[in-house]
Amino acid sequence: MRKRDIENFVNHKYLEEVLGSFSKATGLHIEAVNRKGETLAILGNRERSDFCKFIRSNSKGEKKCLDSYKEATLEAAKWNEPYFFRCHAGLVIWAVPIILDNVFLGSIICGQVLLWKPDGFFLRDLERSNSKDRDFGILQQKVQSLSISSPEQSQAAADMLFVVVNHLVKRNIHTMEEENAYRLERLKIKADLENRKKQKNNIEFTDYGTYLKKERRFLSYIRLGDKTRAENSLKNLLTDLLTKTAGDKTTIKIRVLELASLSSRAAVEGGADAEQVMAILKDFNNEVERIERVEEFFFKVHKVIVTFLDGIFNLADKKHLSLVTNARNFIIENYHKPLTIKATADYLFISPSHLSRLFRLELDCTFNDYLTRVRVEKAVELLKKPEFSVERVSQAVGFKSQSYFAEIFRKYIGVTPLIYKNSLF
Numbered sequence: 199m200r201k202r203d204i205e206n207f208v209n210h211k212y213l214e215e216v217l218g219s220f221s222k223a224t225g226l227h228i229e230a231v232n233r234k235g236e237t238l239a240i241l242g243n244r245e246r247s248d249f250c251k252f253i254r255s256n257s258k259g260e261k262k263c264l265d266s267y268k269e270a271t272l273e274a275a276k277w278n279e280p281y282f283f284r285c286h287a288g289l290v291i292w293a294v295p296i297i298l299d300n301v302f303l304g305s306i307i308c309g310q311v312l313l314w315k316p317d318g319f320f321l322r323d324l325e326r327s328n329s330k331d332r333d334f335g336i337l338q339q340k341v342q343s344l345s346i347s348s349p350e351q352s353q354a355a356a357d358m359l360f361v362v363v364n365h366l367v368k369r370n371i372h373t374m375e376e377e378n379a380y381r382l383e384r385l386k387i388k389a390d391l392e393n394r395k396k397q398k399n400n401i402e403f404t405d406y407g408t409y410l411k412k413e414r415r416f417l418s419y420i421r422l423g424d425k426t427r428a429e430n431s432l433k434n435l436l437t438d439l440l441t442k443t444a445g446d447k448t449t450i451k452i453r454v455l456e457l458a459s460l461s462s463r464a465a466v467e468g469g470a471d472a473e474q475v476m477a478i479l480k481d482f483n484n485e486v487e488r489i490e491r492v493e494e495f496f497f498k499v500h501k502v503i504v505t506f507l508d509g510i511f512n513l514a515d516k517k518h519l520s521l522v523t524n525a526r527n528f529i530i531e532n533y534h535k536p537l538t539i540k541a542t543a544d545y546l547f548i549s550p551s552h553l554s555r556l557f558r559l560e561l562d563c564t565f566n567d568y569l570t571r572v573r574v575e576k577a578v579e580l581l582k583k584p585e586f587s588v589e590r591v592s593q594a595v596g597f598k599s600q601s602y603f604a605e606i607f608r609k610y611i612g613v614t615p616l617i618y619k620n621s622l623f
Contacts, residue, residue, distance in 0.1 A: 213366065217306065218242035220362055224355050225345065226311070231293075232304040235268030241306075249340040250310055253287045262286040271295070271305040280356035288312075288324055289344070292356045294363045306363055308355065311347040409438050411582070413457070418575040420464035420503070423510040423526055432503060436496050445492055454499045458482055461503050469561050470509035478505055521546060522560050525553060526568065533572045534596045539565040573597065574610045581619045588615045 213230065221228045221242025227250075228241045240246070246254070253259045266285040270293040274281035282292045291309035295302065312320075324341070325334050347355070412435055419428035435457070443449040462479045466472045482502045489495055528542055542565070543550040557565050573595040580591045589600050592615070597603035607615045 213239070214241055216362060216366065220359065224358075226308050226347075226355060228359075229307045230304065231267050231271060231307050233268075233271060233302060235264045235266070235271055237267070237307075238304070247310055247340075247345070248343050249287070249337070250289070252337060252340050259287075266291070267293070267307055270307070274305050275302040280360050282352070282356070285310075286327060288320055288327075290347070290352060292352070292359075294356065294359050296363060296366075306359060308359055309347075309352065311345045311352065313347065313349055313352065315346060316341050316344070406442070409435070409442065412438065413460070415579060417460055417464040418578070420461055420507065420510075421468040422530060422572055422575060423468050423507065423523075424530055425504075425507045427530075428503070428507060429500070432500060436499070440492065440496075447490070447492060447495075450492055450495055451486065451489070454495045455483060455486060458486075458499055458502055461506055465506035465509055468510045469563070470506060475506060475509060478502060478509075519560075521548065521553075522556055525556070525565075529569055529572055533569060533576060534594060536598075537569060537596065570606060571610070574607055577603070577607060577615065578611070578618075581615060582622055588619060591615065 217228050217230075218241050220226075221244050225244070227244050227246060229237050230239045230241060231237050245251075250263075254263055263285065266283070270281055270283045270291065273283070274293040274295040275297065278295055278297060280292045280294050282290065285291055289310050290313055291307060291311075293305040293307050295305050297303070316324075321338060321341070324337065412431065416428060416431040416435055419431055439450060439453055443453075458479060462475045465475050479502070482498065485498060486495065489498065524546055525542055528545055529537065539550045539553060543553040546553065554565055557563060557568060561568065563571075577591050577595045580586045580594055581588070586594070588604075592600045592603035595603075597606070604614050604616070607618070611618060613621075
């Protein structure tokens with residue numbers, strides 16, 4: 199929120215919708231006022247009473263009302279709770295403070311009622327304070343149109359209004375946080391584009407073939423649970439997408455939905471819970487339908503993919519989470535070596551049996567299953583390079599036997615490494 203004022207508190211339409219409904223439900227008059235007590239909006243379709251309009255019909259009465267609102271608003275902010283008061287004309291009103299991020303913005307004023315039928319004491323007091331400013335006979339007639347609200351009803355309405363206003367504050371804090379996130383996303387996109395321009399050897403992204411190759415690599419990082427590489431690769435993909443589409447929102451929306459769908463399947467293959475992932479994807483798809491800004495598309499898809507990656511590590515024990523994460527990272531860094539579960543366990547300073555148990559318990563696979571998956575994913579990348587033969591790829595990803603490599607590759611991919619390579623060229 200750029201201005202720390204109630205005018206920027208929430209979307210006015212939403213404020214009217216929520217507090218307007220409250221006014222209709224309770225039959226009470228509601229106003230939004232700033233820190234000075236100045237009325238910014240009358241919410242709902244309930245105008246000020248004829249009595250209040252008459253009181254405000256001259257400058258002196260208007261000034262007294264303003265002073266009453268200001269004092270009540272300041273008192274409500276001081277105690278951070280509904281503040282009841284009698285205005286200069288004798289009506290009961292309460293103020294509910296609006297405090298956003300420890301900054302006092304104003305209040306919601308509600309009421310303009312009496313707690314009992316106007317008696318002689320009330321009328322004498324009213325005449326004393328207002329007879330010099332206006333025709334008291336007319337004012338006395340207008341008193342009869344005032345609403346009567348019992349103390350219990352007034353307190354209940356004030357408590358309910360306090361809850362509603364707090365909901366609005368929390369909603370607006372969430373909106374502010376999202377706006378800041380979108381602003382940061384815009385800055386990151388801009389910085390990434392500027393960096394690309396500065397790189398002398400940078401090859402500009404020009405076709406979807408290049409994009410799809412990067413996408414496949416990105417999906418392999420998700421399947422392996424490699425969060426750091428996945429996030430870096432995603433940033434690169436999104437910048438490519440922005441460049442290729444020249445910021446066309448319709449195309450970006452299609453690609454983002456497609457990327458989220460592919461990522462959800464990769465996350466399930468990596469060990470995330472399928473039901474949970476599909477539920478998250480459904481919510482994401484519904485949310486994207488309402489998005490208008492490019493930076494929101496990118497922020498939301500990044501957020502949902504991080505959620506998928508977290509789902510792969512949906513562990514209750516943080517100590518276990520750290521151990522399994524470190525083990526996976528160690529495998530990803532050393533897959534090309536003759537890696538064993540003992541070497542990995544020694545690196546983590548735990549026993550091989552404990553590490554084996556963690557893999558089965560948390561990832562639902564063995565250490566060797568995961569190591570093999572990493573090697574096959576890396577082999578798929580290397581086979582796309584014309585200069586790498588099947589034999590060389592086999593050695594590069596840590597297989598001692600080319601025939602065993604072919605057997606494992608076919609098990610995971612469905613065809614032999616040679617057939618796969620020949621299909622690429």
